[in-house]
Amino acid sequence: MPPPHGGRLINRVLKGKERDRRLKEALELPKIKLPSEYIKDIENIAHGVFSPLEGPMIQEDYLNVLENMRLSNDLPWTIPIVIDVDEEEIKTVKEGDNITIICLEEEKLIAILHVEEVYDYDKEKHVEKVFGIKDPAHPGVAKTYGMKEKLLGGKIDLIDHSANPYYKYTLWPVETRLLFKERGWRTIVGFQTRNAPHTGHEYVQKTALTFTDGLFINPVIGRKKKGDFKDEVILAAYEELIKHYYLKDRAVLAILRTEMRYAGPREAIFHAIVRKNFGCTHFIVGRDHAGVGNFYPPYAAQEIFDEFPDLGIIPIFFKEFFICKKCGGMANEKTCPHPEEYRVRFSGTVIRKLLQQGKKPPKEIMRPEISEIILKWKNPFVE
Amino acid sequence: MTEEKTKSKNFTSILIPTSLYKKLEEKVKETEFSSVSSLVTHIIREYLAKLEEEKEVFSEEEEEEIKERLRALGYID
Numbered sequence: 001m002p003p004p005h006g007g008r009l010i011n012r013v014l015k016g017k018e019r020d021r022r023l024k025e026a027l028e029l030p031k032i033k034l035p036s037e038y039i040k041d042i043e044n045i046a047h048g049v050f051s052p053l054e055g056p057m058i059q060e061d062y063l064n065v066l067e068n069m070r071l072s073n074d075l076p077w078t079i080p081i082v083i084d085v086d087e088e089e090i091k092t093v094k095e096g097d098n099i100t101i102i103c104l105e106e107e108k109l110i111a112i113l114h115v116e117e118v119y120d121y122d123k124e125k126h127v128e129k130v131f132g133i134k135d136p137a138h139p140g141v142a143k144t145y146g147m148k149e150k151l152l153g154g155k156i157d158l159i160d161h162s163a164n165p166y167y168k169y170t171l172w173p174v175e176t177r178l179l180f181k182e183r184g185w186r187t188i189v190g191f192q193t194r195n196a197p198h199t200g201h202e203y204v205q206k207t208a209l210t211f212t213d214g215l216f217i218n219p220v221i222g223r224k225k226k227g228d229f230k231d232e233v234i235l236a237a238y239e240e241l242i243k244h245y246y247l248k249d250r251a252v253l254a255i256l257r258t259e260m261r262y263a264g265p266r267e268a269i270f271h272a273i274v275r276k277n278f279g280c281t282h283f284i285v286g287r288d289h290a291g292v293g294n295f296y297p298p299y300a301a302q303e304i305f306d307e308f309p310d311l312g313i314i315p316i317f318f319k320e321f322f323i324c325k326k327c328g329g330m331a332n333e334k335t336c337p338h339p340e341e342y343r344v345r346f347s348g349t350v351i352r353k354l355l356q357q358g359k360k361p362p363k364e365i366m367r368p369e370i371s372e373i374i375l376k377w378k379n380p381f382v383e
Numbered sequence: 384m385t386e387e388k389t390k391s392k393n394f395t396s397i398l399i400p401t402s403l404y405k406k407l408e409e410k411v412k413e414t415e416f417s418s419v420s421s422l423v424t425h426i427i428r429e430y431l432a433k434l435e436e437e438k439e440v441f442s443e444e445e446e447e448e449i450k451e452r453l454r455a456l457g458y459i460d
């Protein structure tokens with residue numbers, strides 16, 4: 001199993017008496033409220049999902065990530081993990097102070113942040129570097145433009161967790177690592193998804209599984225864009241797929257609670273690092289990984305891996321699969337010599353349209369059990 | 384900070400034999416690397432990553448606690 005990113009699995013979850021003591025302290029500290037999307041990432045940091053990060057980035061790391069796609073210690077890292085605040089919210093806070101983080105939606109005390117730095121940042125530079133464009137039609141760009149003016153950097157200590165409707169599916173890296181060991185898996189391939197599975201996804205996973213010991217299916221659960229599958233639909237669909245079409249001791253389903261950034265190539269590297277922390281040795285990167293609309297060339301998220309000989313997890317690249325009527329099954333441009341007229345492509349739009357009309361997609365495209373499960377929802381898509 | 388100053392702060396020189404440098408200079412032309420420096424940086428990073436060692440991330444006592452939760456969630460019997 002690969003060592004965690006940076007060599008050490010971060011654990012900043014307070015326990016026992018130490019937790020009681022810090023909780024008392026937290027009640028007296030200045031407080032900031034953060035939406036649940038931020039809280040999830042704070043939990044990820046505390047449990048080592050984002051190892052080696054120990055809190056929101058300080059300026060030196062933030063700028064290095066933008067410029068060089070690396071932390072200031074040269075470790076690969078491509079997505080800024082930051083906390084943005086208004087000046088007003090932190091007017092009594094000095095660098096070196098501790099503050100308490102409250103979950104905005106639940107009004108619940110979550111963590112203490114040791115504020116090492118409060119700093120300004122350039123949103124235009126941020127979006128240009130992370131997303132490669134400045135067009136606010138891109139959801140990540142629009143979100144960045146809406147961020148508050150200052151960033152806080154420092155280390156966090158987790159006191160409590162936010163509400164988690166998917167507790168059952170939530171595993172932390174210490175748990176997945178032990179689980180993989182228990183199963184006797186030496187090579188584990190991670191699969192990132194934000195979709196209910198069609199047969200193309202299944203084929204990719206099983207192809208990778210033919211030369212690894214185990215498959216780690218790790219859907220991203222969190223804020224997504226309109227038209228994406230709802231979280232509960234994705235999970236129910238995968239449960240059903242595993243039940244009918246996978247060997248139980250060869251596949252593990254657990255979630256990653258974070259939002260999609262839609263940062264394409266940079267997010268592919270980030271996704272790989274996170275799966276390395278979970279204990280994966282390999283990571284599947286398909287067509288337009290973490291992309292949105294037509295903002296990224298279809299295979300840019302594969303090419304970017306050339307720049308990281310020190311990532312510590314092996315990417316497995318797939319060309320887009322389709323069904324070729326002449327080949328008589330699943331194929332891609334590397335395996336099928338036949339013209340387009342024989343090929344049936346997997347189109348998210350077409351699948352969505354059929355499901356929205358209450359119709360099952362053809363069984364070659366989606367397993368009937370999966371279609372049935374999805375159709376139990378009145379609207380399986382994010383509104 | 385100006386671009387130049389950032390550069391000098393973030394980069395440093397190492398000494399390699401001139402003959403080796405010349406050889407690399409020729410090789411670089413056939414690759415996607417923009418310079419000998421970026422090729423050498425790549426090779427060093429690759430080398431350093433290979434030195435990373437496998438190690439357990441939990442102690443024996445923690446192991447039981449973790450197994451308990453995995454059992455409760457139905458991941459292990």
Ligand SMILES: [Zn+2]
Nearest residue numbers: 324327336338
């Ligand atoms: Zn064919």
